[in-house]
Amino acid sequence: MHGENGEGKSERAMKDLKPQGMKTQPLGNSAPSRPTGLTTEIQARIGHQLRAMYDEVVRQGVPDRFAELIRKLDEPGAAGIPKAEGSE
Amino acid sequence: MPLTNNLRDEILASVPNLRAFAISLSGNTDRADDLVQETLLRAIANIDSFQPGSNLPAWLFTILRNLFRSDYRKRRREVEDAEGTYAQRLKTQPAQGVHIEFEEFRAALDKLPQDQREALILVGASGFSYEDAAAICGCAVGTIKSRVNRARSKLSSLLYVENADDFGPDKTVRAVIGGSGG
Numbered sequence: 001m002h003g004e005n006g007e008g009k010s011e012r013a014m015k016d017l018k019p020q021g022m023k024t025q026p027l028g029n030s031a032p033s034r035p036t037g038l039t040t041e042i043q044a045r046i047g048h049q050l051r052a053m054y055d056e057v058v059r060q061g062v063p064d065r066f067a068e069l070i071r072k073l074d075e076p077g078a079a080g081i082p083k084a085e086g087s088e
Numbered sequence: 089m090p091l092t093n094n095l096r097d098e099i100l101a102s103v104p105n106l107r108a109f110a111i112s113l114s115g116n117t118d119r120a121d122d123l124v125q126e127t128l129l130r131a132i133a134n135i136d137s138f139q140p141g142s143n144l145p146a147w148l149f150t151i152l153r154n155l156f157r158s159d160y161r162k163r164r165r166e167v168e169d170a171e172g173t174y175a176q177r178l179k180t181q182p183a184q185g186v187h188i189e190f191e192e193f194r195a196a197l198d199k200l201p202q203d204q205r206e207a208l209i210l211v212g213a214s215g216f217s218y219e220d221a222a223a224i225c226g227c228a229v230g231t232i233k234s235r236v237n238r239a240r241s242k243l244s245s246l247l248y249v250e251n252a253d254d255f256g257p258d259k260t261v262r263a264v265i266g267g268s269g270g
Contacts, residue, residue, distance in 0.1 A: 042244045047212055049193045054213035056190070057108035063121070066103050066128060070096055073132050 091135045095144075099131060102145050105214060106152055112209045113156050115198050127152040143220060150224045153206065196246040200239050207235035208243075 106127060110120035130151050131138075138147055197205060203225075210221040211232065218236075222229045 042248050043240055045248065046240055046243050049190075050197075050208065050213045053190050053193060053197075054108045054112060054209070057111050058104040060104065060107070062100055062103045063107075065121075066124065067100060069125065069128060070100050070132075073129075 091132060095135065095138075098144050099128065099148065102148050103128070105145060106148055109149060109209060109214055110152060110156070112197070112213065113153075113202075113206060115194060123152055123155055126155050130155070145214075146216065146220045146224055149210070149214070149216075153224055193247065196243050199246060200242055204235045204239035204242065207232050208239035211236050 103124060106124045107120060110123040110127075111117060114120050114123065127148060131148055138144070197208075200208070206225060207221060210216045210224060211218060216224065218229050218232050222232045225232065
């Protein structure tokens with residue numbers, strides 16, 4: 001936990017641009033040589049996996065039941081539609 | 089505004105994203121599809137309250153999120169026939185290797201607090217701006233940002249930190265390659 005002392009601040013700040021909330025967790029086992037916080041590499045990987053998971057569903061398109069549902073609702077006299085609550 | 093053909097098409101076009109959001113939130117395909125169905129019904133029933141020209145996907149996501157939040161349980165009568173067949177279809181999708189990786193990621197995602205999970209999905213997967221995500225969740229932009237950051241940190245520590253040298257696709261592979269028992 002350095003950084004508060006004024007001298008040489010700018011130099012250090014340039015070299016040592018860690019994100020603020022980054023924790024250095026003690027690793028009991030053979031510690032990897034890279035930093036253990038939220039590196040950009042890990043961030044990118046998380047983003048990639050999240051989108052991969054999400055897009056897999058998006059790619060399935062519109063299931064028939066929903067197309068059917070909208071079509072039915074469009075017919076005159078379609079009733080039984082619930083009112084609000086979740087719509088604000 | 090009234091339900092024009094155009095609007096109806098736009099609503100329908102949002103379905104794939106709504107489903108992806110619902111599945112990411114609930115982790116359960118059946119429940120997700122019920123949520124989407126309920127969202128569509130509510131949206132159409134309350135279409136007068138939609139402001140023309142405003143963000144339709146964000147409006148729909150808000151409805152879905154609120155339904156999910158209110159711990160939606162009741163099942164609509166119309167749903168009953170469809171859900172079995174649909175779940176079946178999902179399970180027979182190919183690409184098993186990919187699915188193993190999803191499972192692991194999915195499990196980690198499920199460990200996040202709900203606030204963080206939804207913020208991360210909205211921003212990181214649905215592609216909403218921080219501002220839209222804040223509107224959908226009914227909170228400040230700064231709150232969304234910090235939730236997203238915390239979600240990423242948590243996922244990082246759940247998935248990667250202890251295996252930081254090995255980004256292998258699944259546990260088995262990691263175990264074999266790494267032998268990192270220590």
